[in-house]
Amino acid sequence: MKxxxxxxxxxxxxxxxxxxxxxxxxxxxxxxxxxxLAGQLMRFGPRGLSQERFEEQLASMGARLSVxxxxxxxxxxxxxxxxxxxxxxxxxxxxxxxxxxxxxxxxKLKRQARAALTxxxxxxxxxxxxxxxxxxxxxxxxxxxxxxxxxxxxxxKVGHVKDFHARHVAHGEFFVGIAGDVIDAEARAIVASxxxxxxxxxxxxxxxxxxxxxxxxxVVIVDKPERTQTQLFIGTLGARTHDRDLFPxxxxxxxxxxTFSSPLMQQxxxxxxxxxxxxxxxxxxxxxxxxxxxxxxxxxxxxxxxxLQLELLERWVDGGIKAAELRFAQxxxxxxxCFDVDTPAKRVEAKLDIELLGIPRSYVDKHDELVAxxxxxxxxxxxxxxxxxxxxxxxxxxxAKDVVGAFEGLAGIESVEVLPFDRI
Amino acid sequence: xVAPESMVEQLNRGARKRNARWTFxxxxxxxxxxxxxxxxxxNGLTVLTLIDRAAPTVSYHTWFRVGSRxxxxxxxxxxxxxxxxxxxxxxxxSLGEFDRLMERAGAEAxxxxxxxxxxxxxxxxxxxxxxxxxxEADRMANLVLRTPQVGSEKEVVANERKLRVEDDVEGKxxxxxxxxxxxxxxxxxxxxxxxxxxxxxxxxxxxxxxxxHYAPNNATIVIVGDFDERRALSMVQRRYGxxxxxxxxxxxxxxxxxxxRSERVVILAAPTPSPKLLAGYRAPPFYHPHTPxxxxxxxxxxxxxxxxxxxxxxxxKEIALSVRGSISPFVEPGLHEMWIAVRQGARIDSAxxxxxxxxxxxxxxxxxxxxxxxxxxxxELSFLHTMETAGGKAEQIGFHETVMNDGAAAFDRLASYxxxxxxxxxxxxxxYLRPSRRTRVEIVPRPS
Numbered sequence: 001m002k003x004x005x006x007x008x009x010x011x012x013x014x015x016x017x018x019x020x021x022x023x024x025x026x027x028x029x030x031x032x033x034x035x036x037l038a039g040q041l042m043r044f045g046p047r048g049l050s051q052e053r054f055e056e057q058l059a060s061m062g063a064r065l066s067v068x069x070x071x072x073x074x075x076x077x078x079x080x081x082x083x084x085x086x087x088x089x090x091x092x093x094x095x096x097x098x099x100x101x102x103x104x105x106x107x108k109l110k111r112q113a114r115a116a117l118t119x120x121x122x123x124x125x126x127x128x129x130x131x132x133x134x135x136x137x138x139x140x141x142x143x144x145x146x147x148x149x150x151x152x153x154x155x156x157k158v159g160h161v162k163d164f165h166a167r168h169v170a171h172g173e174f175f176v177g178i179a180g181d182v183i184d185a186e187a188r189a190i191v192a193s194x195x196x197x198x199x200x201x202x203x204x205x206x207x208x209x210x211x212x213x214x215x216x217x218x219v220v221i222v223d224k225p226e227r228t229q230t231q232l233f234i235g236t237l238g239a240r241t242h243d244r245d246l247f248p249x250x251x252x253x254x255x256x257x258x259t260f261s262s263p264l265m266q267q268x269x270x271x272x273x274x275x276x277x278x279x280x281x282x283x284x285x286x287x288x289x290x291x292x293x294x295x296x297x298x299x300x301x302x303x304x305x306x307x308l309q310l311e312l313l314e315r316w317v318d319g320g321i322k323a324a325e326l327r328f329a330q331x332x333x334x335x336x337x338c339f340d341v342d343t344p345a346k347r348v349e350a351k352l353d354i355e356l357l358g359i360p361r362s363y364v365d366k367h368d369e370l371v372a373x374x375x376x377x378x379x380x381x382x383x384x385x386x387x388x389x390x391x392x393x394x395x396x397x398x399x400a401k402d403v404v405g406a407f408e409g410l411a412g413i414e415s416v417e418v419l420p421f422d423r424i
Numbered sequence: 425x426v427a428p429e430s431m432v433e434q435l436n437r438g439a440r441k442r443n444a445r446w447t448f449x450x451x452x453x454x455x456x457x458x459x460x461x462x463x464x465x466x467n468g469l470t471v472l473t474l475i476d477r478a479a480p481t482v483s484y485h486t487w488f489r490v491g492s493r494x495x496x497x498x499x500x501x502x503x504x505x506x507x508x509x510x511x512x513x514x515x516x517x518s519l520g521e522f523d524r525l526m527e528r529a530g531a532e533a534x535x536x537x538x539x540x541x542x543x544x545x546x547x548x549x550x551x552x553x554x555x556x557x558x559x560e561a562d563r564m565a566n567l568v569l570r571t572p573q574v575g576s577e578k579e580v581v582a583n584e585r586k587l588r589v590e591d592d593v594e595g596k597x598x599x600x601x602x603x604x605x606x607x608x609x610x611x612x613x614x615x616x617x618x619x620x621x622x623x624x625x626x627x628x629x630x631x632x633x634x635x636x637h638y639a640p641n642n643a644t645i646v647i648v649g650d651f652d653e654r655r656a657l658s659m660v661q662r663r664y665g666x667x668x669x670x671x672x673x674x675x676x677x678x679x680x681x682x683x684x685r686s687e688r689v690v691i692l693a694a695p696t697p698s699p700k701l702l703a704g705y706r707a708p709p710f711y712h713p714h715t716p717x718x719x720x721x722x723x724x725x726x727x728x729x730x731x732x733x734x735x736x737x738x739x740x741k742e743i744a745l746s747v748r749g750s751i752s753p754f755v756e757p758g759l760h761e762m763w764i765a766v767r768q769g770a771r772i773d774s775a776x777x778x779x780x781x782x783x784x785x786x787x788x789x790x791x792x793x794x795x796x797x798x799x800x801x802x803x804e805l806s807f808l809h810t811m812e813t814a815g816g817k818a819e820q821i822g823f824h825e826t827v828m829n830d831g832a833a834a835f836d837r838l839a840s841y842x843x844x845x846x847x848x849x850x851x852x853x854x855x856y857l858r859p860s861r862r863t864r865v866e867i868v869p870r871p872s
Contacts, residue, residue: 296583
């Protein structure tokens with residue numbers, strides 16, 4: 001166990017996080033959603049306490065608790081009024097290391113998880129994002145849906161959850177972050193009196209094979225009726241956390257589509273008014289994660305917007321960014337970095353990220369130097385090396401009949417697939 | 425901290441024009457450790473300052489007392505469109521320069537519009553404060569409104585409306601709720617405006633709106649963070665002190681909107697997999713003495729997983745996926761909104777019957793002592809969370825100043841929640857949460 005404390009007496013509030021370096025990449029094939037269900041069932045409370053009593057106790061303390069599962073982490077987060085920190089930590093420790101994991105609660109949770117998957121069909125942007133990852137990564141574990149699918153959830157039994165908890169949480173390595181109105185020594189003493197002292201060190205993440213691009217440009221239309229507007233995701237593979245050219249690529253992507261002033265936003269929104277928002281995101285992980293652009297144009301000019309974005313992409317990759325754009329992106333990233341650490345909770349979060357995600361410490365400690373050290377040549381070379389203009393996935397959530405012909409006509413498209421929205 | 429009176433005296437020594445002369449108005453504690461000061465320039469510009477050195481950042485807010493309530497039929501959505509236009513060119517700065525300068529300085533700049541107000545904000549490193557003051561003062565007086573940009577922003581807003589309303593089941597339901605709950609009052613129309621009104625705006629409409637509402641005597645500036653107060657006030661004086669007051673349009677007489685005598689029901693068939701229920705009960709305005717008790721009642725019913733309705737509908741009966749409630753924080757009477765996402769296969773009328781039963785029980789027996797304690801602790805936690813950053817504090821101050829004429833009232837709200845009794849909860853539930861005061865929108869799935 002490692003404990004990180006950030007003290008601040010500005011508000012009588014404490015944020016707590018217990019993080020485990022395990023996540024949905026541990027889900028066995030066919031039982032996707034297991035890590036998330038395990039986290040959520042733990043959230044039902046400890047042995048010897050009904051869920052109702054557990055929720056009562058949390059609320060009475062002025063506390064909130066959530067469990068967030070990602071591909072590589074499980075984070076149990078709590079916030080509590082200062083005066084109730086110790087009882088909250090005691091209850092949290094019981095919840096994490098001695099959870100009830102009752103079969104009756106699990107049956108309820110599965111019904112809830114299925115209902116949530118159904119409700120997700122209302123959210124076009126989420127549908128587009130899920131479909132984009134599946135289309136981009138294909139059979140690779142990065143394509144696995146965090147929340148599982150209706151059929152995979154059906155296959156998960158409470159025994160699987162108990163086994164997952166016993167193997168990865170009960171004796172697993174973990175990290176604790178405490179931020180807010182508590183002094184360092186006091187926080188450590190309370191943690192030491194309630195939390196187990198050690199956890200078995202384990203591999204941070206299971207072996208994940210390299211991601212590979214799907215050759216060519218492919219369109220997937222998520223067909224949903226009565227759409228006046230479309231959700232458009234266009235992208236390709238992104239970066240690895242340990243890539244030597246990660247920072248040059250971060251700077252280059254910021255210049256291309258990371259700010260309101262960037263060419264992507266200016267051309268799509270400011271000049272044409274085609275979408276309320278337009279941005280590009282670079283994701284990085286142990287293997288190459290995604291790079292993508294997002295816009296939400298009206299159906300009547302969705303394909304034109306996609307064509308424009310592809311043109312901007314080619315211009316960016318082939319032509320590179322200009323010296324002024326590089327300087328602008330660097331200043332934006334360096335000057336705005338103070339907002340990554342402007343609260344105690346964010347400062348603790350950055351330390352936990354280093355431990356849980358294996359992010360090099362220098363990315364946090366020397367952020368400004370790393371950004372400032374990028375020159376135009378490195379930025380443009382990183383962009384050309386990492387971002388493909390040939391192997392591109394385009395996902396559009398739309399009423400297919402309104403857009404399919406126009407998307408088939410986009411330059412260089414090799415396939416167009418139409419998927420009913422309720423099959424995502 | 426320097427005494428405000430002597431600081432103002434020093435600052436006024438060099439100010440010849442009346443508009444540029446400062447008045448120190450008041451000083452109030454803001455929580456246990458901070459102090460909120462209020463100053464006013466001769467041209468009517470109110471400035472609230474809060475020094476908070478927890479982080480090397482500053483938050484700069486400009487609140488205007490104009491929102492969709494101040495519009496008229498046929499011109500709905502103008503306040504919101506204008507929020508977009510304010511990021512355009514000024515007499516001395518080209519299109520896009522505002523964002524470029526802000527982003528280069530590491531500032532996050534954005535804005536929001538609702539029924540009673542519009543506000544613009546920047547969260548920035550402390551060194552950027554002079555730039556924020558300069559750019560905000562510039563666009564308050566020197567915005568250039570021309571056809572190409574108005575046309576382009578109209579298209580952006582039309583797209584935003586499609587994103588948030590036309591293609592969004594919940595957005596559409598909220599629009600229907602307010603348009604049926606209010607027949608005469610401006611809360612009838614959505615802040616984003618009706619699509620035909622958005623399409624129809626002219627440059628002339630925009631210029632008239634700018635002249636009428638964007639002026640120092642209709643604005644409040646809030647500065648929170650790690651800054652030198654004297655230097656900040658000096659810069660504000662220099663940048664805004666030459667701006668004239670304007671004659672603001674007379675506040676229209678309050679439009680009377682009687683509470684409905686019987687329930688209004690709207691059915692919305694939509695391409696959605698599961699039914700939903702949105703109910704709105706006519707509620708008092710934000711500043712009304714009954715509002716804190718209604719907020720506590722809302723917390724008892726909807727606040728978190730131990731709340732009555734979450735427990736009943738989501739856990740015990742399993743007919744809903746999620747529930748939530750909120751009271752519109754409006755200057756004039758709004759709605760107590762309740763949202764129930766019914767599960768596929770369950771029925772809206774079952775959810776409604778349970779909702780009615782639970783509200784009736786709260787009205788007749790009130791909350792338990794434990795429920796009251798939980799509700800107040802949860803409200804305190806939520807409040808403290810809003811105060812974590814300079815930006816969060818500035819927003820609370822600006823909101824309370826604009827809606828309640830008291831920027832420090834955020835902490836009074838917390839005290840008012842603590843003073844709520846079980847009997848008070850019972851009284852407001854019986855008074856406001858009657859089905860006859862309700863408008864409800866039932867969203868029913870339409871097969872694709």
